[in-house]
Amino acid sequence: MKVTGLIGAIALFFSGMAHAGAPMWTFTALTATxxxxxxxxxxxxxxxVTNQSHKTKTLSVLPxxxxxxxxxxxxxxxxxxxxxxxxxxxxxxxCVLTLRVTGSALAEGTTTAGPLVCASGSSLQCYxxxxxxxxxxxxxxxxxxxxxxxxxxxxxxxxCSSPGSMTVTNTSSTLTVxxxxxxxxxxxxxxxxxxxxxxTSTLAPGQSCVFAFYTxxxxxxxxxxxxxxxxxxxxxxxxxxxEPINTTGDDIRTGCFFEPNGQK
Amino acid sequence: MILNQWKFKCGSLVCALVISQNAFAFMNGSxxxxxxxxxxxxxxxxxxxxxxxxxxxxxxxxxxxxxKSIATSEFFVGLQMPLHNQFDAQVxxxxxxxxxxxxxxxxxxDADPAFNNYSYRYQVQHTRLALKGKLAADWGMPVLPWxxxxxxxxYNRASSFSSTPTDPSAVSTPNFSNHSTWAxxxxxxxxxQHNFSEHWSAGLGYELADWGKSSLGxxxxxxxxxxxxxxxxxxxxxxxxxxxxx
Numbered sequence: 001m002k003v004t005g006l007i008g009a010i011a012l013f014f015s016g017m018a019h020a021g022a023p024m025w026t027f028t029a030l031t032a033t034x035x036x037x038x039x040x041x042x043x044x045x046x047x048x049v050t051n052q053s054h055k056t057k058t059l060s061v062l063p064x065x066x067x068x069x070x071x072x073x074x075x076x077x078x079x080x081x082x083x084x085x086x087x088x089x090x091x092x093x094x095c096v097l098t099l100r101v102t103g104s105a106l107a108e109g110t111t112t113a114g115p116l117v118c119a120s121g122s123s124l125q126c127y128x129x130x131x132x133x134x135x136x137x138x139x140x141x142x143x144x145x146x147x148x149x150x151x152x153x154x155x156x157x158x159x160c161s162s163p164g165s166m167t168v169t170n171t172s173s174t175l176t177v178x179x180x181x182x183x184x185x186x187x188x189x190x191x192x193x194x195x196x197x198x199x200t201s202t203l204a205p206g207q208s209c210v211f212a213f214y215t216x217x218x219x220x221x222x223x224x225x226x227x228x229x230x231x232x233x234x235x236x237x238x239x240x241x242x243e244p245i246n247t248t249g250d251d252i253r254t255g256c257f258f259e260p261n262g263q264k
Numbered sequence: 265m266i267l268n269q270w271k272f273k274c275g276s277l278v279c280a281l282v283i284s285q286n287a288f289a290f291m292n293g294s295x296x297x298x299x300x301x302x303x304x305x306x307x308x309x310x311x312x313x314x315x316x317x318x319x320x321x322x323x324x325x326x327x328x329x330x331x332k333s334i335a336t337s338e339f340f341v342g343l344q345m346p347l348h349n350q351f352d353a354q355v356x357x358x359x360x361x362x363x364x365x366x367x368x369x370x371x372x373x374d375a376d377p378a379f380n381n382y383s384y385r386y387q388v389q390h391t392r393l394a395l396k397g398k399l400a401a402d403w404g405m406p407v408l409p410w411x412x413x414x415x416x417x418x419y420n421r422a423s424s425f426s427s428t429p430t431d432p433s434a435v436s437t438p439n440f441s442n443h444s445t446w447a448x449x450x451x452x453x454x455x456x457q458h459n460f461s462e463h464w465s466a467g468l469g470y471e472l473a474d475w476g477k478s479s480l481g482x483x484x485x486x487x488x489x490x491x492x493x494x495x496x497x498x499x500x501x502x503x504x505x506x507x508x509x510x
Binding site for chain 2: 022023024027054116120
């Protein structure tokens, strides 16, 4: 029985030897390879790729959804070198492969695969990191930001008259609006009434501020889009520019200059 | 489609022989003969093949067994006629078929055993139609020794190639495609038979067959060379045969 077991063990050893292989190019993870990426963000993963073949290999990364190879120009191929696209390695030569993961381009859920690095741009000879070092990417939802409300969302501004105002309120009780901006549609001729506008780049939770505009433009409709860099959505305000009823004089601030007969 | 072609050929074969029988009626004692042969065969699985599939991508395909056993069978229909006093000659057509021969081995990337990272498997099936002759000696013994030879056309189908990574970092690669090859084939045989009655005889024989060339098709993305191939695929068969003489 013992002899049989020994023979079995020897047979198993040699059958294992029959398939004793090794990757032709190896991957050493330089960063975490199991990552979560929000739908509105990006991440970077790096591997050191080393050619184990005695032949010089020209390698490239097969396309993967949401993952792009950051191409390092040949001029930076000085140790520690970055891998160009494609990159050529002689025996035992290495380079650092940088991959950018773009959350918005990823498939939903978790994906474990690759990166697949192939010779001569062909799928006939490809290797990837060992299972523990393969890219495991989980796409997560973009974090919820503060919500703003604007009052009103439709208004009139009288040309060459007092500024029109819109009040922005941060309805969040905890999150501050960052990079608050009001953007006028291209071609829309509204001028910030700096004396009346109170909004700055941030808006604290529960607080309100005002955007105010003059205009010297002729009658038209203009859309003002108000948003912060972390707000869930922009709020659009439709502004109707109307003609003034009384024209009492020039106003340098608005660029309005009136003829004696009351016409511009 | 191919089966229908064979049916047509076989149907034509019997018609041709009946016509031939009349045509050769001047040969006294010419008889129609049918022989069914079957038995095990040993085939060489070939040698290691190394070639480039694309510039810079070279691989070796290493068979993991030197021989493979399969089953072969043959149906022969022809005419038998006496030759001198001590010999009987048979001439006719033979249709031979083999069971699929499974071939397997290892793939070495870069033709380097250090990168033995895949195993492969595929199969070859052989069919042939040949003109065959057989010469049996009747020397008054219980068994009649005979020799045979044939020359014909083979249809060799190589199919179902699959490669499997054996290293966890190796990535699956495109497989060679199925491919069929028409080739010249021949057989040489000898054996002995015993006549049980006026119409029936049975015997045992050895036959060497060369199936000719067989080849897999190229893989997706392959720009150089072809698939795995045999220039000559030889089989050694022990065949039991049963013959009916009309």
